[in-house]
Amino acid sequence: MNQYIQPSASTASSRIYDVLRKDLVGGRFAAGEKLAINALKEHYQVGLSPLREALNKLAAYGLLIQENQRGFRVPTLSRDELDDIAQMRLALEGMAFEQAIVNGDAAWEADLLAAEHRLKCADITLDKDDEWEKLHTQFHRTLVAPCGSVWLLRFIEQLHDQFDRYRRLGPKMPVIRQELDQQHHELVELALKRDAQAARTLLDEHIRKSYDVALQCFLEHG
Amino acid sequence: MNQYIQPSASTASSRIYDVLRKDLVGGRFAAGEKLAINALKEHYQVGLSPLREALNKLAAYGLLIQENQRGFRVPTLSRDELDDIAQMRLALEGMAFEQAIVNGDAAWEADLLAAEHRLKCADITLDKDDEWEKLHTQFHRTLVAPCGSVWLLRFIEQLHDQFDRYRRLGPKMPVIRQELDQQHHELVELALKRDAQAARTLLDEHIRKSYDVALQCFLEHG
DNA sequence: CCTCAGCTAATAATCGATTTTTAATGAATA
DNA sequence: TATTCATTAAAAATCGATTATTAGCTGAGG
Numbered sequence: 001m002n003q004y005i006q007p008s009a010s011t012a013s014s015r016i017y018d019v020l021r022k023d024l025v026g027g028r029f030a031a032g033e034k035l036a037i038n039a040l041k042e043h044y045q046v047g048l049s050p051l052r053e054a055l056n057k058l059a060a061y062g063l064l065i066q067e068n069q070r071g072f073r074v075p076t077l078s079r080d081e082l083d084d085i086a087q088m089r090l091a092l093e094g095m096a097f098e099q100a101i102v103n104g105d106a107a108w109e110a111d112l113l114a115a116e117h118r119l120k121c122a123d124i125t126l127d128k129d130d131e132w133e134k135l136h137t138q139f140h141r142t143l144v145a146p147c148g149s150v151w152l153l154r155f156i157e158q159l160h161d162q163f164d165r166y167r168r169l170g171p172k173m174p175v176i177r178q179e180l181d182q183q184h185h186e187l188v189e190l191a192l193k194r195d196a197q198a199a200r201t202l203l204d205e206h207i208r209k210s211y212d213v214a215l216q217c218f219l220e221h222g
Numbered sequence: 223m224n225q226y227i228q229p230s231a232s233t234a235s236s237r238i239y240d241v242l243r244k245d246l247v248g249g250r251f252a253a254g255e256k257l258a259i260n261a262l263k264e265h266y267q268v269g270l271s272p273l274r275e276a277l278n279k280l281a282a283y284g285l286l287i288q289e290n291q292r293g294f295r296v297p298t299l300s301r302d303e304l305d306d307i308a309q310m311r312l313a314l315e316g317m318a319f320e321q322a323i324v325n326g327d328a329a330w331e332a333d334l335l336a337a338e339h340r341l342k343c344a345d346i347t348l349d350k351d352d353e354w355e356k357l358h359t360q361f362h363r364t365l366v367a368p369c370g371s372v373w374l375l376r377f378i379e380q381l382h383d384q385f386d387r388y389r390r391l392g393p394k395m396p397v398i399r400q401e402l403d404q405q406h407h408e409l410v411e412l413a414l415k416r417d418a419q420a421a422r423t424l425l426d427e428h429i430r431k432s433y434d435v436a437l438q439c440f441l442e443h444g
Numbered sequence: 445c446c447t448c449a450g451c452t453a454a455t456a457a458t459c460g461a462t463t464t465t466t467a468a469t470g471a472a473t474a
Numbered sequence: 475t476a477t478t479c480a481t482t483a484a485a486a487a488t489c490g491a492t493t494a495t496t497a498g499c500t501g502a503g504g
Contacts, residue, residue, distance in 0.1 A: 009290040009465090011487065013278070037456075049271065049488050052457085053278045056235070060282035062376070068231040069495055071456060084371045095313060149306045151384070154284070155377050162373070231495090233457065259486075271458050274487085291465055293486060 013050035017057055020044075024063045024074065025164045026133070031077045031222065035064070062158060077166060077222045079215070085162050086211040092159065093207065094200050096144035096152050101196045104146040112188045115139040123181055129172065133164075139184060143191070143203075163214060170217035180209060235272035239279055242266075246285045246296065247383050248355070249390045253444065254298045257286070284380060299388060299444050301437070307384050308433040314381065315429065316422050318366035318374050323418045326368040334410045337361040345403055351394065355386075361406060365413070365425075385436060392439035402431060 008014070020040075023029065041051055059066035065073050100108070119139045122132045137160065144156060183206045190199035230236070242262075245251065263273055281288035287295050322330070341361045344354045359382065366378060405428045412421040 008288070011290045013487075014290050038454095047488055048490090049274075052271075053275060053487090056275045056278045057282040060279040066230070068233045068236050069456065070497090081372070084373055088371060088373050091317060149310060150303070151306055151310045151381065159373065235457075260484095269458055270460085275457090291486065292467090 011050065012046055013053040016044055016046045016051055017054035020054055020058060021061075021063060021161070022130075024058065025161050025168065026130075027165065027168045029074045031074055031165075033074045035072045035074070037071060061161075063161065077169075077218060079218065082163075082166050082211070082214060082218055085159055085166075086207065086214070089156070089159050089163060089207050090204055092152060092156050093140075093144060094203060096147035096149070096156060097191075097203050098196045098200055099147040099149070100144050101191055101194055101199055103148050104191070108142075108146050109192055111142050111145070112191055115142040116184055116188045119184060120181060123177065133168075143187065163210070166214040166218050166222070167210065168217070169214075169221040173213065176209070176213055180206065180213075183209070233272065234268055235275040238266055238268045238272055239276035242276055242280060243283075243285060243383070246280065247386045247390065248352075249387065251296045253296055253387075255296045257294045257296070259293060283383075285383065299391075299440060301440065304385075304388050304433070304436060304440055307381055307388075308429060308436070311378070311381050311385060311429050312426055314374060314378050315362075315366060316425060318369035318371070318378060319413075319425050320418045320422055321369040321371070322366050323413055323416055323421055325370050326413070330364075330368050331414055333364050333367070334413055337364040338406055338410045341406060342403060345399065355390075365409065385432070388436040388440050388444070389432065390439070391436075391443040395435065398431070398435055402428065402435075405431070 029035070035055070037048070037051065037055075040046075041048055044051070055064060055072050056066070058064040059072060063075070065075050067073065104112075115135070115138055119132070119135045122128065122135050140160065141153075141157070144153065147153065183202060187199065187202055187206065190202060251257070257277070259270070259273065259277075262268075263270055266273070277286060277294050278288070280286040281294060285297070287297050289295065337357070337360055341354070341357045344350065344357050362382065363375075363379070366375065369375065405424060409421065409424055409428065412424060
């Protein structure tokens with residue numbers, strides 16, 4: 001009974017999708033840039049078919065714009081869109097966090113503490129920026145995980161990716177990061193205390209502070 | 223200056239995407255069914271590459287499940303998911319409608335009246351079910367169109383498609399449809415009166431009534 | 445000069461064939 | 475009788491080549 005659940009194996013297409021998603025969110029492509037498919041094929045050492053399948057998925061996900069008969073381009077950035085994304089994050093993550101606080105069990109509490117701790121550790125070790133990003137994403141995912149709505153989680157994930165396109169335009173700012181980290185800690189505390197009201201207020205503040213960072217990044221480097 | 227904006231031409235891939243989306247939402251595939259790609263290729267008279275690209279997009283959109291190395295399947299239906307979708311509709315469409323009432327201009331008012339009228343006409347002509355579906359979608363899209371958030375509109379669209387997978391399991395029910403149509407009319411009236419409070423209340427009621435229909439469809443035919 | 449047709453080079457989209465992986469079958473073993 | 479393993483059939487994924495479309499260029503005509 002070799003019954004490990006495989007999280008859907010892996011194909012050339014799925015692998016290049018993951019890599020491209022990371023690179024798009026991480027800002028390795030300029031906003032508005034037209035993708036040179038042959039160059040990508042070369043650069044990522046992947047065949048045309050799996051590459052195109054990945055690009056199609058990314059377009060459906062919102063990290064690329066597909067223009068029929070003229071390929072794919074990276075979506076442009078705008079202050080309006082950043083505002084939109086931040087507003088949506090406020091609404092959806094707030095909703096999700098409140099529900100998570102209602103539904104979350106002991107395992108969730110443990111996950112929260114673990115996620116926060118890992119994130120803090122990665123923060124001290126300054127290098128390994130990629131690792132930090134992954135842990136940060138994971139932390140926020142954990143916050144809302146037991147909200148009970150698959151669709152809400154899906155939308156939040158999507159918004160995070162979009163938001164990070166802005167936030168990651170600039171270099172990391174250690175001072176602000178420390179403040180945000182402090183909030184991460186307090187968010188966990190309030191979640192454990194099941195203080196939905198205060199937790200939501202703090203999450204709002206957290207998102208707004210992140211928004212300020214992202215906006216600054218956009219204005220200076222976008 | 224031949225400056226008609228082309229809404230992104232058309233490719234074999236984009237065409238089959240549209241058709242498959244319609245068929246998936248319309249329930250032409252059984253929930254849980256595994257897609258036989260060669261049969262689809264045959265049936266829709268389309269090449270393998272464009273077909274696969276379309277399937278990849280549909281998976282990213284949530285109308286298919288992609289399992290690496292074992293193709294695509296139609297997502298299963300469950301009461302829990304229907305509840306989730308309906309809850310999300312209540313939250314997101316409510317939010318969007320309120321904002322639309324704040325932002326909507328005279329053109330919007332005109333669009334609303336037009337969309338409602340077209341829908342009512344299509345309702346009298348009993349046949350042409352496909353046409354009715356299109357107008358119904360369009361009506362709800364118009365309701366929230368000027369909400370100001372691209373992402374909110376995107377999520378709502380996605381939820382509608384998911385919701386309709388349930389609603390369209392069963393045959394149309396003329397009695398209920400008449401009630402829903404009455405609500406469509408009242409929704410427009412309240413929107414024109416800019417009575418956000420009452421409008422939202424009625425939209426909630428409308429979604430709940432639709433939910434009852436969809437649930438019944440699911441329980442009887444799912 | 446500017447515009448626009450016609451040509452050409454570059455790129456996107458698609459096809460047909462091949463490779464890889466999974467699912468189905470059935471005999472061999474415990 | 476249930477389970478494992480090998481074998482084969484079916485299906486998914488990928489490759490390499492071809493076709494269709496667009497974008498860039500050039501020179502004629504207004």
